[in-house]
Amino acid sequence: MTGRESEALTKVLGARSAAPLEKLGLVSVGDLLRHYPRRYGDPGTLTDMDRLALGEHVTVMARVAHATVRTMRSRSGAMLQAVVTDGRHELALTFFAKRAGALRPHEDKLRPGRVGLFTGVVSEYRGTRQLTHPDYVLVGVDADDAEAAMFEASRPIPIYPASSSVPSWRIQRSVRTVLDPLTEADVEDPVPADVRERAGLPGRLEALRAIHVPDDQRAWQRARHRFRFEEAFVLQAALAQRRAHAAEQEATARPLRDGDASSLLADFDAALPFTLTDGQRSVGEDLARELAQARPMQRLLQGEVGSGKTVVALRAMLQVVDAGGQAALLAPTEVLAAQHARTLRTLLGPLAEGGLLGGAAHGTRVALLTGSLGAAARKEALLQAASGEAGIVVGTHALLGDQVQFADLGLVVVDEQHRFGVEQRDALRAKGRVAPHVLVMTATPIPRTVAMTVFGDLETSSLTEVPAGRAGITSHVVPAGNPRWMERTWARVREEVDKGHRAYVVCPRIHPDDDLPAAGGAAAKDFDDVPDLLELMDGGGTGSGDDRPPLRAVLEVADMLRETPALAGLDVGVLHGQMAPADKESAMARFAAGELQVLVSTTVIEVGVDVPDATVMVVFDADRFGLSQLHQLRGRVGRGAAPGLCLLVSTAQPGTPAATRVEALAETTDGFRLATLDLELRSEGDVLGAAQSGRSSSLRLLRVVQDADLIADARREASAVVEADLGLADHPELRAAIEAQLDDEQEEFLERA
Ligand code: ADP
Numbered sequence: 140m141t142g143r144e145s146e147a148l149t150k151v152l153g154a155r156s157a158a159p160l161e162k163l164g165l166v167s168v169g170d171l172l173r174h175y176p177r178r179y180g181d182p183g184t185l186t187d188m189d190r191l192a193l194g195e196h197v198t199v200m201a202r203v204a205h206a207t208v209r210t211m212r213s214r215s216g217a218m219l220q221a222v223v224t225d226g227r228h229e230l231a232l233t234f235f236a237k238r239a240g241a242l243r244p245h246e247d248k249l250r251p252g253r254v255g256l257f258t259g260v261v262s263e264y265r266g267t268r269q270l271t272h273p274d275y276v277l278v279g280v281d282a283d284d285a286e287a288a289m290f291e292a293s294r295p296i297p298i299y300p301a302s303s304s305v306p307s308w309r310i311q312r313s314v315r316t317v318l319d320p321l322t323e324a325d326v327e328d329p330v331p332a333d334v335r336e337r338a339g340l341p342g343r344l345e346a347l348r349a350i351h352v353p354d355d356q357r358a359w360q361r362a363r364h365r366f367r368f369e370e371a372f373v374l375q376a377a378l379a380q381r382r383a384h385a386a387e388q389e390a391t392a393r394p395l396r397d398g399d400a401s402s403l404l405a406d407f408d409a410a411l412p413f414t415l416t417d418g419q420r421s422v423g424e425d426l427a428r429e430l431a432q433a434r435p436m437q438r439l440l441q442g443e444v445g446s447g448k449t450v451v452a453l454r455a456m457l458q459v460v461d462a463g464g465q466a467a468l469l470a471p472t473e474v475l476a477a478q479h480a481r482t483l484r485t486l487l488g489p490l491a492e493g494g495l496l497g498g499a500a501h502g503t504r505v506a507l508l509t510g511s512l513g514a515a516a517r518k519e520a521l522l523q524a525a526s527g528e529a530g531i532v533v534g535t536h537a538l539l540g541d542q543v544q545f546a547d548l549g550l551v552v553v554d555e556q557h558r559f560g561v562e563q564r565d566a567l568r569a570k571g572r573v574a575p576h577v578l579v580m581t582a583t584p585i586p587r588t589v590a591m592t593v594f595g596d597l598e599t600s601s602l603t604e605v606p607a608g609r610a611g612i613t614s615h616v617v618p619a620g621n622p623r624w625m626e627r628t629w630a631r632v633r634e635e636v637d638k639g640h641r642a643y644v645v646c647p648r649i650h651p652d653d654d655l656p657a658a659g660g661a662a663a664k665d666f667d668d669v670p671d672l673l674e675l676m677d678g679g680g681t682g683s684g685d686d687r688p689p690l691r692a693v694l695e696v697a698d699m700l701r702e703t704p705a706l707a708g709l710d711v712g713v714l715h716g717q718m719a720p721a722d723k724e725s726a727m728a729r730f731a732a733g734e735l736q737v738l739v740s741t742t743v744i745e746v747g748v749d750v751p752d753a754t755v756m757v758v759f760d761a762d763r764f765g766l767s768q769l770h771q772l773r774g775r776v777g778r779g780a781a782p783g784l785c786l787l788v789s790t791a792q793p794g795t796p797a798a799t800r801v802e803a804l805a806e807t808t809d810g811f812r813l814a815t816l817d818l819e820l821r822s823e824g825d826v827l828g829a830a831q832s833g834r835s836s837s838l839r840l841l842r843v844v845q846d847a848d849l850i851a852d853a854r855r856e857a858s859a860v861v862e863a864d865l866g867l868a869d870h871p872e873l874r875a876a877i878e879a880q881l882d883d884e885q886e887e888f889l890e891r892a
Pocket residue numbers: 413414415416419442443444445446447448449450606607747749751774778
């Protein structure tokens with residue numbers, strides 16, 4: 140932003156008024172202007188002072204009798220007390236602040252004799268009627284005459300996101316100080332006039348006035364709509380630039396080696412124990428075509444849990460290896476990376492032993508690179524990647540490290556994208572001499588507008604069907620407090636194990652005395668144990684969580700299960716992110732092989748873990764998880780021929796939103812529906828992974844589900860603008876807005892998405 144909006148608040152408001160705003164993250168004039176009201180208060184109706192009822196929202200016309208600032212002895216802080224009168228009745232006005240200085244603006248204005256309109260909720264203190272922190276408009280100060288004052292007082296009252304040190308009314312005053320003197324020349328509009336006209340949107344200054352100082356409800360609603368559009372438009376313009384920029388890059392064409400006897404892909408296909416679904420085949424053809432082009436593929440593959448995305452990706456990787464390049468597969472957890480490497484090696488057989496005795500002549504190698512490899516193994520993997528000996532390198536974010544080099548990186552596959560962002564993609568992309576092709580896969584299906592918003596720089600392919608012959612999955616909610624239901628739960632687990640199947644038991648915590656594993660915390664180095672808990676998102680200390688039983692923990696539950704009569708004689712293992720990598724690996728392997736029949740784990744198994752013999756999953760504290768994560772979790776069972784069973788143990792009281800959420804999950808297996816529901820039930824920032832406070836995200840008002848049409852419109856308009864003017868030379872305001880957002884907030888938002 141240039142012009143007035145980039146000016147510092149300290150300069151415009153003075154250091155004393157600006158300092159508390161800075162605590163809210165508001166530093167520049169633009170920051171403050173984008174600090175939109177959260178909601179609007181009812182201005183109240185003009186009331187006679189002899190009819191002031193307690194608890195009522197009123198507006199009175201009165202004259203200031205006197206006003207005094209006092210520091211309080213009992214509490215720290217200061218208080219301003221004024222008395223206003225209509226000549227017969229008196230009403231007290233009370234303002235509190237940390238320091239007396241903060242009350243000076245009121246003291247200055249509320250001079251004896253002045254007439255104004257005062258708005259607030261009537262309360263009583265020691266027998267006196269009073270308004271605490273009333274809004275007011277003074278005739279001759281805030282408004283020219285009584286009529287103008289009446290008009291001012293009839294406006295909806297903006298209520299700002301505030302804090303105890305900066306109340307809403309102070310923010311409102313500061314906004315007015317900044318906003319009132321602005322002229323059209325001071326304000327730059329990133330939305331071009333013709334776009335605005337087509338979309339029926341007011342200009343930026345008009346909208347700023349309407350959102351902060353609305354005449355009526357329609358005014359702020361219209362303004363809010365405009366700013367939602369602006370947010371979507373700037374983001375979509377940035378994404379369109381990204382797409383266009385990528386399209387201009389050169390990539391190495393990796394055409395399919397059809398009908399070639401020494402094709403790894405052909406051998407792989409021949410070794411596949413199943414036939415591809417129609418969807419896998421047709422998406423596969425799309426990918427094959429794009430890989431054959433000399434510009435980088437930029438594709439998002441999304442699909443239902445269990446739809447078989449991995450095979451599609453592996454086939455694309457083999458095409459690239461066949462064409463002489465290398466492929467990197469980036470997985471979000473060590474468990475998953477190890478599993479992918481194992482799957483690849485198994486399916487490729489001798490083809491994965493290129494250069495080894497007994498290996499196929501045209502074979503390649505599959506290297507595994509994770510953060511916890513021993514020095515020798517790490518060196519070996521690095522060497523294989525750098526020499527090109529390994530056609531396929533599978534790894535966690537360790538692949539992003541500086542020491543990792545490739546001989547000829549042709550394709551980057553990012554599995555279960557939820558945890559990787561644009562920056563990581565870019566870091567990997569930069570490892571190719573020329574831009575590699577990129578394929579990103581989501582863990583669960585996502586609504587169209589989320590795809591547009593979060594993955595808007597990618598083209599999208601979808602797998603909608605799951606392979607035939609799956610018996611599907613049934614889910615039930617189990618009330619945690621009901622011992623008979625819990626007994627039945629373990630009896631069902633036992634029945635499944637007796638049939639030769641396996642059971643997962645998922646808990647949100649590792650140790651019973653752990654704090655919640657915070658997202659991105661130390662334990663989450665590999666994102667292994669990060670439950671997508673609603674309480675974390677809801678801000679934790681809201682009280683609602685306090686009277687609930689503590690979250691169940693892996694180690695505690697494993698001990699309990701070992702003592703549970705129904706499970707007597709079974710081997711119960713544990714898996715969580717704090718275990719040594721070798722132990723994790725061995726727990727997974729033993730579970731897959733059936734040496735362990737019950738695996739108690741954190742959400743580390745959430746993404747992509749594939750043990751076809753696992754048929755039953757018990758999720759503790761299911762009511763505390765996000766819906767998409769639960770859907771992804773339960774996708775771990777019912778992957779083979781035997782039907783899957785998911786038992787959602789919930790402590791939610793019937794009728795609460797939490798209970799409704801778990802019931803919704805039990806009722807549907809449609810991932811798109813669940814993702815949409817998830818978004819509707821939670822705030823955007825949470826779902827999109829932006830900073831929880833929402834303050835640092837540039838998406839303040841935009842809602843990705845409700846604003847679907849608006850996002851689609853903004854995307855179309857923004858793409859057209861960028862197509863005609865790639866560098867945005869003719870749209871400096873838009874360019875500046877993109878830069879300002881991408882600089883800090885947007886990068887963070889995209890990165891954590
Ligand atoms: P997701 O899309 O959730 O990542 P996966 O790629 O892990 O799903 O595939 C789930 C399971 O389905 C794997 O065991 C995989 O081998 C198997 N699978 C994939 N494609 C098919 C198919 N066409 N027919 C039968 N099984 C398949």
